[in-house]
Amino acid sequence: MFSDHLSLVQTALTVLFTHLTGWIIYCLYFHPLSTIPGPFLASFSRLWIVLKTAAGDMDRTQRALHREHGHIVRIAHNEVACSDPEAIKIIYRTKHVFAKSDYYDAWAPPSSGYVGHFPSRDEKEHNERRRIVNNVYSMSSVLESEQAIDSCTWLFCDNMRDFATQNSVVDLGLWINIYAFDVLGELFYGNMFGFMRERKDISGYMNAIDALLPAFSIGGTVPSYLTKPFLISTTLFSPSIRGALGAVKHLEKASQAAVTKRKDQITNNKDEKRDMLRKMLDISAERGTELDFTDSHVFVESHSSFFAGADTTAIAINSILYHLMRNPTAYSKLTAEVDAAISDGTLSMPITYREAVKLSYLNACVNEGMRLHPSVGLHMPRIVPPGGATISGFHFPAGYRIGINAATVQYDEEIFGSDAYSFNPDRWIKGDALRMERAIIVFGTGPRTCIGKNISLSEIYKLVPQIVRDFEIRLVEPEKGWKTTDYWFHKQTGINVYVRERDHGND
Numbered sequence: 001m002f003s004d005h006l007s008l009v010q011t012a013l014t015v016l017f018t019h020l021t022g023w024i025i026y027c028l029y030f031h032p033l034s035t036i037p038g039p040f041l042a043s044f045s046r047l048w049i050v051l052k053t054a055a056g057d058m059d060r061t062q063r064a065l066h067r068e069h070g071h072i073v074r075i076a077h078n079e080v081a082c083s084d085p086e087a088i089k090i091i092y093r094t095k096h097v098f099a100k101s102d103y104y105d106a107w108a109p110p111s112s113g114y115v116g117h118f119p120s121r122d123e124k125e126h127n128e129r130r131r132i133v134n135n136v137y138s139m140s141s142v143l144e145s146e147q148a149i150d151s152c153t154w155l156f157c158d159n160m161r162d163f164a165t166q167n168s169v170v171d172l173g174l175w176i177n178i179y180a181f182d183v184l185g186e187l188f189y190g191n192m193f194g195f196m197r198e199r200k201d202i203s204g205y206m207n208a209i210d211a212l213l214p215a216f217s218i219g220g221t222v223p224s225y226l227t228k229p230f231l232i233s234t235t236l237f238s239p240s241i242r243g244a245l246g247a248v249k250h251l252e253k254a255s256q257a258a259v260t261k262r263k264d265q266i267t268n269n270k271d272e273k274r275d276m277l278r279k280m281l282d283i284s285a286e287r288g289t290e291l292d293f294t295d296s297h298v299f300v301e302s303h304s305s306f307f308a309g310a311d312t313t314a315i316a317i318n319s320i321l322y323h324l325m326r327n328p329t330a331y332s333k334l335t336a337e338v339d340a341a342i343s344d345g346t347l348s349m350p351i352t353y354r355e356a357v358k359l360s361y362l363n364a365c366v367n368e369g370m371r372l373h374p375s376v377g378l379h380m381p382r383i384v385p386p387g388g389a390t391i392s393g394f395h396f397p398a399g400y401r402i403g404i405n406a407a408t409v410q411y412d413e414e415i416f417g418s419d420a421y422s423f424n425p426d427r428w429i430k431g432d433a434l435r436m437e438r439a440i441i442v443f444g445t446g447p448r449t450c451i452g453k454n455i456s457l458s459e460i461y462k463l464v465p466q467i468v469r470d471f472e473i474r475l476v477e478p479e480k481g482w483k484t485t486d487y488w489f490h491k492q493t494g495i496n497v498y499v500r501e502r503d504h505g506n507d
């Protein structure tokens with residue numbers, strides 16, 4: 001009896017071993033991607049990409065891999081990372097698109113309807129749904145709410161003044177983050193959520209996003225049949241994920257209540273604000289039936305902006321300010337440019353977006369801060385469409401995954417020069433800016449490019465010069481770098497600063 005069991009186990013192990021050996025040999029020598037270099041573990045499984053994503057430093061890992069192997073690296077048996085600037089226009093093209101891969105399924109809410117712009121993988125449906133709201137996100141539409149952004153900027157500066165008087169250490173990263181949440185509250189609900197007023201992470205929402213990001217990033221990289229079980233088991237076994245989901249639910253309820261309240265005010269003619277929420281409610285009221293754009297779509301649109309838009313914007317602003325603090329020459333040049341523009345009247349107070357974008361050195365600092373530390377630090381995977389594609393000299397059959405990480409392509413030394421790893425805003429003034437711009441994918445590109453880009457740019461171009469004008473900020477421990485974690489959002493922590501209010505006398 002015992003020996004029967006033993007031989008059964010032996011047979012099973014032999015079958016397993018033979019199958020695994022056969023699979024590895026196939027992947028290494030006969031698979032369509034077999035000639036592409038990369039880590040051994042990645043060549044026959046998805047284990048490498050899962051483990052490296054879980055480590056939270058894929059940006060550095062991928063840069064090292066591309067330095068070693070070139071533009072094309074196999075990061076799973078069926079997936080490739082590409083760092084070739086020339087490939088951007090192929091992989092993220094607008095016609096015969098490379099659809100989003102199943103990575104994005106992990107980010108989709110459990111829903112039978114449209115899952116939202118970001119996770120949607122049905123390119124046709126996405127295109128139709130996005131067209132309904134595109135105008136609401138245009139720069140002219142966002143700037144109709146410029147005063148709302150100003151009110152957040154004033155509150156931010158008031159708090160900084162307080163800290164300056166107290167000479168206390170400020171966690172700048174946290175403050176920029178809560179600023180970005182409050183701006184979205186103003187734009188999408190006509191009300192700040194009160195993060196800055198309360199000086200805290202309301203309902204633990206920021207912590208909730210931090211807890212969910214690793215689960216979604218890893219859930220997207222495991223084989224697709226494991227995505228759901230992985231997400232369910234993390235919910236069951238991780239108290240922090242359960243807590244995070246509770247916080248998200250809480251904010252969802254608050255958002256729903258805000259939408260309902262606004263609708264009531266509109267019905268009673270007590271609402272004159274032309275913010276994003278109002279514009280979307282108007283679309284729903286006027287053409288909702290024809291477009292199938294109901295209040296619940298409006299709610300998803302507003303709520304998902306919180307998830308997608310606050311951290312990303314904060315990461316960009318943090319990167320610009322952090323690099324300026326570590327590069328005193330650049331910081332002084334920017335301060336001089338802003339001061340001069342205020343003195344000669346080309347920049348008003350409060351600083352307007354349209355005036356700020358005309359400042360060349362500010363532009364250079366913004367571009368350089370987002371180039372060196374893109375807010376999304378993982379590659380954006382797509383599926384090679386029918387017919388296949390030739391990219392960087394390799395032919396890829398249909399169905400395989402390929403993507404580019406902004407944190408690799410934006411370090412390309414051919415394009416950005418041998419100092420591509422350094423913060424050097426002057427490259428945007430002295431170098432070939434158009435050529436460099438073509439290699440920048442901070443906001444993605446093609447049909448899935450970021451819908452909230454104009455919101456972020458207006459925040460960045462208004463807040464950064466305002467801070468530079470009103471304050472002098474310096475790192476508490478300049479020799480100590482920030483800490484970063486890369487779970488799609490490439491977040492920084494440890495940007496502790498001293499703030500001093502600048503004295504402009506009578507100028």
Ligand code: HEM
Pocket residue numbers: 117118119130304305306308309310312313314316374375376380381441442443444445447448449450451452453455456
């Ligand atoms: C500096 C700030 C931001 C950065 C760097 C950024 C980055 C990106 C990137 C790289 C993508 C493309 C992802 C992909 O192709 O896989 C994207 C898409 C998206 N972003 Fe942003 N984002 C920012 C701000 C915002 C804001 C403020 C919002 C909302 C208010 C937003 C909402 C979205 C949405 C909904 C998508 C999906 C678009 C689609 O597929 O149609 N983002 N973003």
